[in-house]
Amino acid sequence: MAQIKSTPNMLGEADVMKTIQLMPGVQSGVDGSVGLIIRGGAPDQNLILLDGIPLYNVDHLFGFFSIFPPESIKKVTLFKSSFPARFGGRLSSVVDIRTNDGDMNHYHGILSIGLLTSKINIQGPIVKNKTAFNFSARRSYFDILAKPFMTGDDKFSYYFYDINAKINHKFSDRSRLFINAYNGKDHFYNSYNDHDDTNEKYQNKNNMDWGNTIFSGRWNYIFNNQLFSNTTIAYNNYLSDIKISTNTTDDKKNIINTYDSKYHSGIRDWSYQIDFNYNPTPNHDIRFGTEYLYHEFRPEVVSSKIANAINGTIEQDTTYHNISNSKIYANEVSLYAEDNLKIGSKFNMNVGLHFSMFYVHNKTYLSPQPRLSARYQLSQNIALKASYTKMSQYVHLLSYTPIAMPIDLWVPVTDKIKPMRSHQYSFGAYYSGIRNWEFSMETYYKNMKNVLEYKDGVSYFGKSAGWEDKVDMGIGRTIGIEFMAKKSIGKTTGWVSYTLAKSERKFGKESINYGKWFPYKYDRRHNVNITLTHKFSKSIDLGASWVCYSGGTTTIPEKQTTIIQMSGIGESTGHYIDDAPYVGHRNNYRLPWTHRLNLSANFNKKTKYGMRTWNVSLFNVYNAMNPTFVYYSTKDDHDNKTIPSIKKFTLLPFIPSVTYLYKF
Amino acid sequence: MKPYIYIFIVAIFTISCTKELPLDSSDDTTLLVMNAYINADSLNNILYLSFTGKYETSPVENASLEIRVNGKLTETISSQRSYSSYSFFDINTRFKPNDVVRFDAFTADSAYHAWAEVTVPHRPAAIEKIDTMSVKYTYQSNTNNYIRYKITFSDLPDEDNYYQIKSLLAITNIPYSYDDYKEYTTQYERSLIYHDDIVLTDGQPSTDQDDEDGLLPTTDNIYGVFDDSRFKNTSYTMTVYNKGIYLSSDNSYYKYDDSGIKIKQTFYLISITKVEYYYMKALNLYDSDSYSEELNEPIKFPSNVHGGTGMIGISAGTSKTITLQ
Numbered sequence: 001m002a003q004i005k006s007t008p009n010m011l012g013e014a015d016v017m018k019t020i021q022l023m024p025g026v027q028s029g030v031d032g033s034v035g036l037i038i039r040g041g042a043p044d045q046n047l048i049l050l051d052g053i054p055l056y057n058v059d060h061l062f063g064f065f066s067i068f069p070p071e072s073i074k075k076v077t078l079f080k081s082s083f084p085a086r087f088g089g090r091l092s093s094v095v096d097i098r099t100n101d102g103d104m105n106h107y108h109g110i111l112s113i114g115l116l117t118s119k120i121n122i123q124g125p126i127v128k129n130k131t132a133f134n135f136s137a138r139r140s141y142f143d144i145l146a147k148p149f150m151t152g153d154d155k156f157s158y159y160f161y162d163i164n165a166k167i168n169h170k171f172s173d174r175s176r177l178f179i180n181a182y183n184g185k186d187h188f189y190n191s192y193n194d195h196d197d198t199n200e201k202y203q204n205k206n207n208m209d210w211g212n213t214i215f216s217g218r219w220n221y222i223f224n225n226q227l228f229s230n231t232t233i234a235y236n237n238y239l240s241d242i243k244i245s246t247n248t249t250d251d252k253k254n255i256i257n258t259y260d261s262k263y264h265s266g267i268r269d270w271s272y273q274i275d276f277n278y279n280p281t282p283n284h285d286i287r288f289g290t291e292y293l294y295h296e297f298r299p300e301v302v303s304s305k306i307a308n309a310i311n312g313t314i315e316q317d318t319t320y321h322n323i324s325n326s327k328i329y330a331n332e333v334s335l336y337a338e339d340n341l342k343i344g345s346k347f348n349m350n351v352g353l354h355f356s357m358f359y360v361h362n363k364t365y366l367s368p369q370p371r372l373s374a375r376y377q378l379s380q381n382i383a384l385k386a387s388y389t390k391m392s393q394y395v396h397l398l399s400y401t402p403i404a405m406p407i408d409l410w411v412p413v414t415d416k417i418k419p420m421r422s423h424q425y426s427f428g429a430y431y432s433g434i435r436n437w438e439f440s441m442e443t444y445y446k447n448m449k450n451v452l453e454y455k456d457g458v459s460y461f462g463k464s465a466g467w468e469d470k471v472d473m474g475i476g477r478t479i480g481i482e483f484m485a486k487k488s489i490g491k492t493t494g495w496v497s498y499t500l501a502k503s504e505r506k507f508g509k510e511s512i513n514y515g516k517w518f519p520y521k522y523d524r525r526h527n528v529n530i531t532l533t534h535k536f537s538k539s540i541d542l543g544a545s546w547v548c549y550s551g552g553t554t555t556i557p558e559k560q561t562t563i564i565q566m567s568g569i570g571e572s573t574g575h576y577i578d579d580a581p582y583v584g585h586r587n588n589y590r591l592p593w594t595h596r597l598n599l600s601a602n603f604n605k606k607t608k609y610g611m612r613t614w615n616v617s618l619f620n621v622y623n624a625m626n627p628t629f630v631y632y633s634t635k636d637d638h639d640n641k642t643i644p645s646i647k648k649f650t651l652l653p654f655i656p657s658v659t660y661l662y663k664f
Numbered sequence: 665m666k667p668y669i670y671i672f673i674v675a676i677f678t679i680s681c682t683k684e685l686p687l688d689s690s691d692d693t694t695l696l697v698m699n700a701y702i703n704a705d706s707l708n709n710i711l712y713l714s715f716t717g718k719y720e721t722s723p724v725e726n727a728s729l730e731i732r733v734n735g736k737l738t739e740t741i742s743s744q745r746s747y748s749s750y751s752f753f754d755i756n757t758r759f760k761p762n763d764v765v766r767f768d769a770f771t772a773d774s775a776y777h778a779w780a781e782v783t784v785p786h787r788p789a790a791i792e793k794i795d796t797m798s799v800k801y802t803y804q805s806n807t808n809n810y811i812r813y814k815i816t817f818s819d820l821p822d823e824d825n826y827y828q829i830k831s832l833l834a835i836t837n838i839p840y841s842y843d844d845y846k847e848y849t850t851q852y853e854r855s856l857i858y859h860d861d862i863v864l865t866d867g868q869p870s871t872d873q874d875d876e877d878g879l880l881p882t883t884d885n886i887y888g889v890f891d892d893s894r895f896k897n898t899s900y901t902m903t904v905y906n907k908g909i910y911l912s913s914d915n916s917y918y919k920y921d922d923s924g925i926k927i928k929q930t931f932y933l934i935s936i937t938k939v940e941y942y943y944m945k946a947l948n949l950y951d952s953d954s955y956s957e958e959l960n961e962p963i964k965f966p967s968n969v970h971g972g973t974g975m976i977g978i979s980a981g982t983s984k985t986i987t988l989q
Binding site: 097510575632 | 681682684685686687695697699700701710712714715716717718719720721740748749802807839853866867868869870871874887891893938942944946947950957961962964965966973974975
C-alpha cells in the first residue's frame with residue numbers, strides 16, 4: 001500500500017488500479033484510464049474483489065479514476081496466473097482488495113485536499129479491544145469549482161463520491177464479525193436552452209447517475225488451531241439511471257411539446273460464501289468452500305413520454321416503453337478445494353480444483369477447472385515456479401466506446417453465447433542473491449475460447465437488443481515474457497520491468513477478418529515501466545514513474561472501394577455506385593508509442609497532532625502527446641483530391657497539481 | 665438536440681489536442697470490386713466492376729464476365745464503360761431459386777480475377793393480407809394523417825431467412841377527355857415508417873422523437889432488411905406507416921379530384937442472401953446519423969467476393985398490391 005500511495009499520478013490522486021498497471025504484464029486500456037489489460041486479456045476478464053465481493057463497475061469519471069481511494073485499503077493482491085482454486089469467474093486476473101479493518105485501540109485519520117477530490121479516513125475503537133470502525137469518504141468538486149463560471153441558463157455539473165464504512169467486532173478470541181458498506185456514484189448533469197427561427201424555445205436537461213452499493217457481513221470463526229472458517233453474505237447493486245427531457249415553448253411561453261426519456265440498467269447480486277481453512281499438519285494448508293451467487297441482470301429499460309399541446313389543448317400524452325427487457329436471473333454456484341503442500345524443504349505445490357455451475361435461461365453450464373502451481377527452491381537464492389490454470393467466465397461487457405460509459409452493459413452468457421474459457425501455462429524464475437533486490441522472469445502462454453468481438457459491419461450502439469447476433473465467438477492466444485527487478489528495502493525503492501507480449505484473436509471465416517488471426521486491440525509488443533521512490537529525509541521524499549509502451553492496434557481503411565446502394569424497386573436501374581473506405585483486415589493499424597514521466601514530491605512536517613504533507617505532482621512532465629484515441633478522416637489536398645488521414649486525440653497533457661494531506 | 669453522449673464526447677474533444685498521424689499505406693495492392701443486387705425475376709440486371717484505389721476507384725476497361733448456373737456457362741459478357749468510376753455488365757440470364765450462380769470477372773490481361781458464388785434464395789411465401797387504416801401519427805415532430813399498413817406473411821419453414829420489405833406507390837392520373845390525353849401512371853418508391861415494428865427495428869421500437877432527442881443513438885433501417893429470428897417457422901404481421909397522398913397539379917387536362925386518381929400501393933417482400941442482409945445492415949450504419957467516425961471504427965462491409973472485394977446479392981421476391989383509391 002505504501003507503494004501505491006507514493007506512486008505519482010494524475011492530479012495527485014494515488015490510485016490502486018494505476019499502480020497495478022505499472023506491474024509487468026499489466027497495461028492500461030485507453031491511455032490514462034484505469035482499465036486493466038492483463039496478459040492480453042480484455043478489460044472485462046479481471047475479477048476485482050472488494051473484501052471478497054465481485055465488482056462490475058470499478059471506475060469514476062468515464063474510466064479515468066478507480067473507485068478505490070488508497071486511504072481505505074489495507075491490502076491489494078494481484079494474481080495474473082497460478083490462480084488459487086478459491087477464485088473463479090474471470091479469465092485473466094484476480095485483484096483482491098481488502099479494506100482497513102479499523103484500529104481496536106487508537107484513533108487515526110487522514111484528511112486530504114486535492115485539486116480533484118477531498119478525502120477523509122478515520123478509524124478507531126468503538127469499544128476498546130472489542131469493536132472498531134473504519135470510515136472513508138471521498139468527493140470530487142469540479143461542479144463546485146465550475147459553478148461561478150457558469151452564466152445564464154446553461155448549466156453543467158459533474159461529481160463522483162465514494163463512501164466506505166467497516167465495523168469490526170470481536171465476540172471472543174475465536175469469533176469475529178466484519179460488516180462492510182460501500183456506496184459510490186458518478187453524477188452528470190447539464191441543461192441548456194436553445195431556439196430556432198420560429199421563435200420556439202427548447203429547454204434541455206440531461207441527468208446521469210451510475211454507481212455501486214455494496215453491503216457485506218463476514219463472520220470469522222476459529223474452531224480450533226487447525227480449522228477456521230469465514231462465512232460471508234453480500235449484496236451488490238450496480239445501477240445506471242439516465243434521464244433526459246426537452247420542453248418546447250412557443251413565443252407566448254406556452255409549452256407545446258414535452259419529451260422525457262428514461263434509461264435504466266443494472267446488476268444486482270446476492271451471494272453467500274463459506275470458506276474453510278484446515279491445517280492438519282505443518283505441511284498442508286487446505287482450503288475448501290463454496291459460493292452461491294444469485295444474479296439479477298436488468299439489461300436495459302428505456303421509456304419515453306411525449307406530450308404535445310396546441311393552443312393549450314393537449315393533443316397527445318403518451319408513454320412509450322421502447323425497450324422493456326425483462327430481468328435475467330442467473331444462478332452461479334462454485335465449489336473448490338485446494339491444498340498448499342510442502343514436499344521436503346525445497347518443493348511447494350498448490351493443487352486445487354474449482355468447479356462452477358451457471359444456470360441461465362433454462363440452460364446449465366458446468367466447468368471443472370483444475371489448478372496447479374509448483375515452486376522449487378533450486379538454491380538459496382534461486383527459485384523456479386510453474387503453473388497451469390483453467391478458468392471460465394460467464395459474463396461479458398458490451399461496450400461501444402473506448403472509454404467506460406454508463407451505458408456499457410454487463411450481460412450473462414445465453415443459450416447462443418457460451419462461457420469463455422482459458423488455459424494458462426506459466427513458468428518463472430526468481431533470484432534474490434543481491435541484498436534488498438529481487439529479480440524475476442516469468443513467461444506465459446494463454447489460450448482462450450469463446451471470446452467475443454463485434455462482427456464486421458455491425459455496432460452495438462448502446463442497445464442490447466439482438467446483441468447475440470451482432471457478436472461472434474472466437475479464440476484467442478497470448479504469449480509473453482516478463483522481467484522485473486525490484487528493490488523494496490532502503491531509502492530508494494521501486495522496480496523496473498519489461499514485458500514482451502503478443503495477443504491475437506481468430507473468428508469464423510464468414511464473420512470477422514476472413515477467419516484469419518489478427519492482433520488484439522491492446523496487443524502491445526513492448527512495455528517498460530520504471531517506478532522509483534526515494535526518501536531524502538524524514539521531511540522530503542520523491543516519487544517517479546516512467547511508462548513506455550508500443551502502440552496497440554486499431555482498424556483504419558486501407559484504400560477506396562465502391563459500394564452498391566439501392567434506390568428503386570425490382571430493376572437494377574435503381575442502384576448506384578459510390579466510393580467508400582475499404583477495410584481489409586481488422587486492427588490493421590499500429591498506433592504510435594506511448595511514454596510518460598510522472599513526478600511527485602512529498603514535503604512532510606510533524607505537527608503537534610500528527611503529520612502534514614504537501615504533495616506536489618507533475619503528471620506527464622515533458623508533455624508527451626500520447627494517443628488517447630485515433631480516428632480515420634479525410635481531407636482535401638492542393639488538387640482538391642480527397643485523401644485519407646489519421647488523427648489522434650491527446651487527452652492528458654502536462655498536469656501539475658498540489659495536494660494537502662494531514663495524518664493524525 | 666444530440667443525444668447526451670455527444671455532449672460528453674464533444675467536451676472531451678474540446679479539451680484534447682488533435683494531431684495528424686502518418687498514414688503508412690503499406691498495402692498498395694489493387695483489388696477488383698464486384699457489386700450487384702440481382703433480381704432473380706428480371707432479365708435486366710447489372711453487375712458493376714471497378715478497381716480499388718489509394719484515393720479513388722477506377723473503371724476496369726475491357727473486362728469480361730462469365731456466369732455459370734449450376735456449373736453450366738450461361739453468359740460471357742464484355743464490360744461497358746460508364747461515365748463514372750466503374751464499368752458494368754448487362755446480365756440477361758434468368759435465375760431460379762436454389763440455383764447456384766457463379767460470377768467470374770477477368771481483366772483483359774487476366775492479371776486480375778475475382779469471383780463470387782451465390783445460391784439464389786427461395787422466394788418468400790405470398791403476402792397473406794394487408795390491412796390499412798388511416799391514423800393520426802407523429803413524424804418529424806408533426807402530427808398528420810398517415811396510413812397504417814398491417815402486412816401479414818409467413819416465414820419460409822426450416823431455414824434461416826433474410827428478407828427485405830419495400831413499397832411502391834403507383835398514381836394513375838385520368839384525363840378529362842380520353843380523346844387527347846391518355847391515362848398515365850407515376851410510380852414512387854415510398855419510404856416506410858416502422859418505428860413501432862419490433863422486427864424492422866431489430867427489437868428496439870422507438871418513437872420519432874426518440875430518434876431525434878433520445879438517449880441512445882439509433883440506426884435507421886433505411887433498407888428495410890430483417891431476419892426471421894423473431895418469427896421463425898410462423899407468420900408475422902408487420903406494422904408500417906406512410907403518409908397520405910397529396911394531390912396537386914397545375915395541369916388542367918387531368919382530373920384532380922377523387923374521381924380522377926387511382927392509387928395503388930404495392931408491397932414487395934424479398935428474400936435476400938445472408939451476406940446481402942449483413943451488407944445492407946452495414947449500409948444502414950454507414951448512412952446513419954448515429955455513426956461517428958471519432959467514436960466508431962470504420963465500417964468493414966461484408967463481402968462474398970473471392971480474389972477481390974464487393975458484394976453480389978441475388979434476391980427473389982413476391983408482392984401484393986392494394987388499391988387505396
